[in-house]
Amino acid sequence: MSVFALxxxxxxxxxxxxxFNPKLEGRPVVVLSNNDGCAVARSAEVxxxxxxxxxxxFKMQDLARRHGIVALSSNYELYADLSSRMMSILGRYAxxxxxxxIDECFLGFDGFQRYDLMTYGHDMRQxxxxxxxxPVCVGFATTKTLAKLANHCAKKGLTxxxxxxxxxxxxxxxxxxxxxxxxxxxxxxxxxxxxxxxxERGIAHVDALxxxxxxxxxxxFSVVLERTVAELNGVxxxxxxxxxxxxxxIMSSRSFGKYLHDLEPLEQAVAxxxxxxxxxxxxxxxxxxxxxxxxxxxxxxxxxPQYQQGLxxxxxxxxxxxxxxxxxxxxxxxxxxxxxxxxxxxxVVLMDLQETASLQRSLFAHNPDNxxxxxxxxxxNAVWGRGTLRCATEGLQKEWSMKREKKSPNFTTRWDELPExx
DNA sequence: CTATAACTCTCAA
DNA sequence: CTAACGTTGAGAGTTATAG
Numbered sequence: 001m002s003v004f005a006l007x008x009x010x011x012x013x014x015x016x017x018x019x020f021n022p023k024l025e026g027r028p029v030v031v032l033s034n035n036d037g038c039a040v041a042r043s044a045e046v047x048x049x050x051x052x053x054x055x056x057x058f059k060m061q062d063l064a065r066r067h068g069i070v071a072l073s074s075n076y077e078l079y080a081d082l083s084s085r086m087m088s089i090l091g092r093y094a095x096x097x098x099x100x101x102i103d104e105c106f107l108g109f110d111g112f113q114r115y116d117l118m119t120y121g122h123d124m125r126q127x128x129x130x131x132x133x134x135p136v137c138v139g140f141a142t143t144k145t146l147a148k149l150a151n152h153c154a155k156k157g158l159t160x161x162x163x164x165x166x167x168x169x170x171x172x173x174x175x176x177x178x179x180x181x182x183x184x185x186x187x188x189x190x191x192x193x194x195x196x197x198x199x200e201r202g203i204a205h206v207d208a209l210x211x212x213x214x215x216x217x218x219x220x221f222s223v224v225l226e227r228t229v230a231e232l233n234g235v236x237x238x239x240x241x242x243x244x245x246x247x248x249x250i251m252s253s254r255s256f257g258k259y260l261h262d263l264e265p266l267e268q269a270v271a272x273x274x275x276x277x278x279x280x281x282x283x284x285x286x287x288x289x290x291x292x293x294x295x296x297x298x299x300x301x302x303x304x305p306q307y308q309q310g311l312x313x314x315x316x317x318x319x320x321x322x323x324x325x326x327x328x329x330x331x332x333x334x335x336x337x338x339x340x341x342x343x344x345x346x347x348v349v350l351m352d353l354q355e356t357a358s359l360q361r362s363l364f365a366h367n368p369d370n371x372x373x374x375x376x377x378x379x380x381n382a383v384w385g386r387g388t389l390r391c392a393t394e395g396l397q398k399e400w401s402m403k404r405e406k407k408s409p410n411f412t413t414r415w416d417e418l419p420e421x422x
Numbered sequence: 423c424t425a426t427a428a429c430t431c432t433c434a435a
Numbered sequence: 436c437t438a439a440c441g442t443t444g445a446g447a448g449t450t451a452t453a454g
Contacts, residue, residue, distance in 0.1 A: 012435095033441040040435090040441070056440040074441090101435045191433045222447065224433090251443055300440055347442090403439095 002236070003117070003140055003168060005107040006147040007090050007124060009083075010135045010155070012103035013041035016082045017072055019133035020411045028069045032057055035255050035402045036073055073404035079103075081412045085132045093124055098240045104151075106144055108240045121154075121164035141167035144238045145231035148188040149206065153178065179207035189228045194221070206232065246284045246353070252277040253347025256400040259298070260343045263334070266295065268395030270333050271326045273348045275390060278322040279381070281350055282374060287318035287359060289352030291325060293332040298344035309336040318354050321369035322377070325350070326393055 009015055013031035018024045028046035030039045038056045039046075049067055051060055057071060064071065083102045091097045096108030109115070121138035128136050139150025146167055152158075154165035158178060170178065182205055185195035190209075203209050210232040218226040227237045252273040260266050270293055281288060294310030311332045319325060329348055380389045387394075409417035 035439090035441075037440050054440080058439045103435075189433070193432065222432095224447070247444075249444075253442070255441070298440085301438090345441095 001142055003109045003142060004144050004147040004240070005094065005109070005117075005121070006100075006139045006144070006151040007105055007107065007136050008139075008151050008155075009086065009103040010137060011041050011043055012083075012134070013074060013079055014043045015134045016079045017075075017408055019082065020078075020408065024070060028067055029072065030057075030060075030069060031072050031074050032406070033074060034404075035257060036071070036405055037255070040074060071406055073407040075408050075410065077410045077413050078408065082132060082134060086128055086134055086136070089128055089131055090124060093120070096240050096242055098242055099244075106147065106240055117166045117168065118161065118164055121166065122161075125163050136163070138164045139167070140165070142234050143231040143236040144240075145188050145228055146234065149182070149186065149232075152182070152186055158182075176207055179210060180205050182206045184209050187228060187232070189224060194225070197221070246286060246355070247280070248351075248353060250277050250280050250288075250350045250353070251347060252280075253294075253345060254402055255345045256343070257403045258400065260400050261339070261341070263337050263339075265395070265400050266337065266343060266346060267330055267333060267393060268398065269346050269400055270329050270348060271391055271393040272395070272398070273346065274326050274329045275322050275394060276386075277348050277350050278320060278325050278374075279378060279386075281353070282320045282378060285356045286353040287320045287356055287369075288315065288325070288350035289318045289354060290314050290350070291328045291332065292349040292351060293329050293336065293346070294349075295333070295336060295343050295346045297341050301342070301344075304342050305340070307338060307341045309338075311336050312349075312351070314352070318352070318359060319369055320356065321371075321374060322391065323370055323373075324368065326391060330393070 014024075014029045017029065017031065026045065027043070028049055029043040030046050030051060031041040032038065033040045036057055038054050039051055039060070040053070042051055042053065046069055049063055049069070051063065051069070060069065063069060079102060087097070087099050087105055090105055090107065094107035094109050098106040098108070100106055117140045121140065124138055125136055128134055137151055137154040139147050139152070139154050141147040141150045150165040150167045154161075154163055158181070159165045159170075167175070183195070184190055184198050184203055184205055185192070187206055187209065190198070198204070198209065203212060209229060212229060214226050214229055217229060230237050254269070254273065256269065260269070290312055292310055292312035294308070296308035297304060297306050299306065313328055313332055315328065377389045381387065409419060411418065
């Protein structure tokens with residue numbers, strides 16, 4: 001029997017901000033999404049004030065004024081850097097590690113009997129807290145889904161101990177008692193819709209879900225839910241994925257800092273997004289066979305005329321060349337562009353991805369990609385920062401680029417952003 | 423008709 | 436002053452289309 005741990009940073013983005021600004025400790029803090037749109041991370045204090053995940057910033061301004069909520073733009077460079085430090089520490093605690101997202105990872109143990117898991121979990125917590133400054137919670141169990149749930153219990157302190165929860169030491173009766181108190185929506189893979197449908201059928205808490213008939217669930221819902229229930233019963237269906245497979249599609253999209261009406265700034269945005277997507281594409285050493293572009297107005301602005309459209313085109317042969325990809329994208333954009341609308345967002349998608357290595361024979365025959373140029377661009381930009389070398393089509397001013405008015409400095413990755421006091 | 427492609431929906435962080 | 440609501444990716448299931 002093997003054991004999994006799920007380790008997760010508490011309110012991760014907020015905790016990252018607090019590492020470098022201890023004055024935020026104890027205060028209500030939110031980190032906002034791109035364009036300072038809505039809450040994507042909340043401190044305990046701000047949750048207590050009733051600020052929900054995804055709540056738009058403008059809707060909490062009253063609350064913010066009254067209670068002195070600190071709102072920060074998201075600073076992904078900073079979070080990514082702290083994440084990688086946290087992950088490398090956690091990686092030492094187990095033979096296997098799957099980095100599941102920026103703020104959480106699974107650990108895989110084989111001969112777990114050697115450890116007292118509670119002590120082990122507290123050790124992880126303490127070390128990460130001391131070395132990186134981020135508070136984490138740890139859940140142990142025999143399947144990934146259960147480990148996720150154990151982590152949830154650790155966060156809520158449902159099993160006594162602060163920050164650590166080990167399901168493997170609970171007996172059947174304790175599990176039942178515990179699971180009866182957890183709503184079904186807390187289970188990994190059960191989102192809003194599914195939770196609603198389950199509740200309609202009287203399956204309101206995790207224990208009820210765990211006891212449901214697998215065949216019925218499969219028929220009425222899906223294979224996915226059937227698997228989830230098996231995992232809740234201790235039957236491990238999901239293994240650890242230590243190496244992330246290459247992406248099957250790469251997308252880059254963003255809302256603009258203000259509405260765009262004309263074709264030209266839209267072209268700049270699409271070119272900029274394509275530059276980002278193409279860079280990711282080359283990093284995983286793939287080429288794209290299909291390019292898609294889409295634009296849309298703001299669906300929330302009901303008083304404005306609405307329009308959204310996407311269009312894709314296959315390439316004559318797969319490419320990873322930013323210049324070529326931008327050309328196709330601009331051509332697609334011209335096709336879908338309609339004057340008279342207030343555009344709020346655009347995006348590009350690279351699809352039908354294939355490994356560059358497996359294409360080399362045809363490359364030799366006829367390869368119009370600017371290979372050397374891309375190599376130089378990537379290397380220069382890696383050292384001097386994204387956008388140091390870029391296409392003129394991307395525009396110089398980028399007056400459409402996103403709002404980030406409340407961003408903290410990149411403390412760990414940019415000398416020039418370090419405040420004097422440090 | 424089947425096999426596959428294309429699209430839609432759901433979920434997650 | 437007003438208006439202001441994220442991004443990226445996967446997978447399953449459904450529908451459309453090709454052969």
